[in-house]
Amino acid sequence: MSKSNFEVKVGLAEMLKGxxxxxxxxxxxxxxxxxxxxxxxxxxxxxxxxxxxxxxxSRMSDPEMIKDIQKEVxxxxxxxxxIGHFAEAxxxxxxxxxxxxxxxxxxPADEHNHVWKHDFKVPFVCGCRDLGEAxxxxxxxxxxxxxxxxxxxxxxxxxxxxxxxxxxxxxELTTMGNDALMAQAKELGAPFSLVQQVAKLGKLPVPNxxxxxxxxxxxxxxxMQLGAETVFVGSGIFMSEDPASRANAIVxxxxxxxxxxxxxxxxxGLKKAMDGIDIAKIPEEERLQERGW
Amino acid sequence: MKIGILALQGDVEKxxxxxxxxxxxxxxxRYSDELNEVDGLIIPGGESTTLTKLMNKSHFHKPIxxxxxxxxxxxxxxxxxxxxxxxxxxLVSPLGIMDIDVDRNAYGRQVHSFVDKLPVRLNGDTKTxxxxxxxxxxxxxxxxxxxxxAEFNNEPCAVKQGQHIALSFHPELNNITLFHKAAFxxxxxxxxxxxxYAA
Numbered sequence: 001m002s003k004s005n006f007e008v009k010v011g012l013a014e015m016l017k018g019x020x021x022x023x024x025x026x027x028x029x030x031x032x033x034x035x036x037x038x039x040x041x042x043x044x045x046x047x048x049x050x051x052x053x054x055x056x057x058s059r060m061s062d063p064e065m066i067k068d069i070q071k072e073v074x075x076x077x078x079x080x081x082x083i084g085h086f087a088e089a090x091x092x093x094x095x096x097x098x099x100x101x102x103x104x105x106x107x108p109a110d111e112h113n114h115v116w117k118h119d120f121k122v123p124f125v126c127g128c129r130d131l132g133e134a135x136x137x138x139x140x141x142x143x144x145x146x147x148x149x150x151x152x153x154x155x156x157x158x159x160x161x162x163x164x165x166x167x168x169x170x171x172e173l174t175t176m177g178n179d180a181l182m183a184q185a186k187e188l189g190a191p192f193s194l195v196q197q198v199a200k201l202g203k204l205p206v207p208n209x210x211x212x213x214x215x216x217x218x219x220x221x222x223x224m225q226l227g228a229e230t231v232f233v234g235s236g237i238f239m240s241e242d243p244a245s246r247a248n249a250i251v252x253x254x255x256x257x258x259x260x261x262x263x264x265x266x267x268x269g270l271k272k273a274m275d276g277i278d279i280a281k282i283p284e285e286e287r288l289q290e291r292g293w
Numbered sequence: 294m295k296i297g298i299l300a301l302q303g304d305v306e307k308x309x310x311x312x313x314x315x316x317x318x319x320x321x322x323r324y325s326d327e328l329n330e331v332d333g334l335i336i337p338g339g340e341s342t343t344l345t346k347l348m349n350k351s352h353f354h355k356p357i358x359x360x361x362x363x364x365x366x367x368x369x370x371x372x373x374x375x376x377x378x379x380x381x382x383x384l385v386s387p388l389g390i391m392d393i394d395v396d397r398n399a400y401g402r403q404v405h406s407f408v409d410k411l412p413v414r415l416n417g418d419t420k421t422x423x424x425x426x427x428x429x430x431x432x433x434x435x436x437x438x439x440x441x442x443a444e445f446n447n448e449p450c451a452v453k454q455g456q457h458i459a460l461s462f463h464p465e466l467n468n469i470t471l472f473h474k475a476a477f478x479x480x481x482x483x484x485x486x487x488x489x490y491a492a
Binding site for chain 1: 300301307323339340342343350382398405407467
């Protein structure tokens with residue numbers, strides 16, 4: 001795989017910075033997302049909150065539904081594959097989706113291996129809970145990293161945990177010499193060359209986005225202040241009482257994330273946010289973030 | 294020289310690296326009155342539908358047009374779309390700073406994004422650079438005062454009108470400084486700005 005190909009893939013992730021990527025289940029929702037100023041939409045049959053409610057196996061979305069959404073909007077269209085399901089990824093590439101999310105939200109297809117993402121022309125985003133997981137995914141070819149958070153929970157606490165963890169681990173690396181970095185690479189279970197690169201850059205070598213539990217403009221601001229470069233909003237928009245106003249507000253909140261006066265204004269009159277779930281009430285085996293390694 | 298980078302959405306950071314490589318100071322611009330503090334402006338790549346939405350909300354259209362009368366603007370990809378006169382999408386309201394018409398996503402979806410060698414003619418010199426096109430727009434029509442700096446497959450992809458430059462591709466992703474240099478380090482345009490301040 002040529003270096004230039006990887007750069008073109010990371011290039012699209014660069015263009016999405018400072019924006020909001022919204023989960024949508026049909027062309028009507030995609031229309032609302034694009035009109036509100038989303039930088040991309042994630043086409044999926046059931047948003048995470050519904051997957052939680054309904055249970056069952058969650059798979060890649062129906063190609064027809066993805067095509068309908070591609071016809072509806074002009075912004076990039078992303079879609080999810082099950083962890084390790086490279087055949088679903090091949091199909092999404094044939095459909096020319098703009099980004100693939102190898103996602104813990106769907107039921108994993110392989111308990112040992114993730115997709116070897118360098119084989120694809122389409123870029124991938126993957127979730128992580130810590131730096132080791134982020135660097136393993138980048139080693140496999142991910143062009144963008146996001147926190148896992150706890151999808152469909154409407155609860156930001158896990159995304160905050162994951163973002164803070166990654167940030168503090170990166171900071172730690174920047175203080176280390178090569179000898180300590182090798183020991184740390186072993187500890188993290190991450191490729192040494194990437195560990196060295198992160199130590200030098202003081203950040204991930206690909207864009208670092210936030211996902212999992214974002215439900216309000218304040219949540220978006222929090223994640224941006226913690227170092228996220230863009231936010232994914234899954235269930236937070238279309239499980240709320242007034243999706244269009246909420247979508248508009250979160251788009252603006254990401255741009256003006258550090259301006260409390262503006263955020264106060266933006267957060268006005270949005271009607272009810274989605275219901276949230278206390279993470280302690282989700283049994284460990286039902287936590288989506290536990291999927292993948 | 295302080296160069297503003299419109300930081301509503303997009304690949305703002307990469308442009309700031311190029312500006313510092315040129316030894317200039319950069320500043321992120323998110324409020325229209327911040328245009329008073331800069332001598333030039335970059336409109337980066339991103340999504341033009343998103344940029345339009347945020348520019349409308351923060352009332353950027355008139356101030357940028359006014360800024361463009363005296364100061365150079367460089368637009369890449371979505372930035373070029375915003376600088377154009379006409380765009381083929383109803384959700385995008387371009388600024389009309391340059392006399393060009395543009396089609397969005399004209400090279401196709403992301404799997405058709407690419408890097409290729411591109412000869413560029415600038416100030417009498419021809420230089421070949423690596424140009425990265427990402428879901429890139431195409432220039433479909435140009436006015437008579439617009440100079441073509443580069444073509445890809447016989448279609449213009451880098452253009453200059455007066456002190457403004459617009460590009461379909463992303464020099465900031467390949468650490469290419471020559472367009473930023475041409476827009477912001479040009480002695481002629483610097484002189485022009487000094488006299489406009491005096492007036």
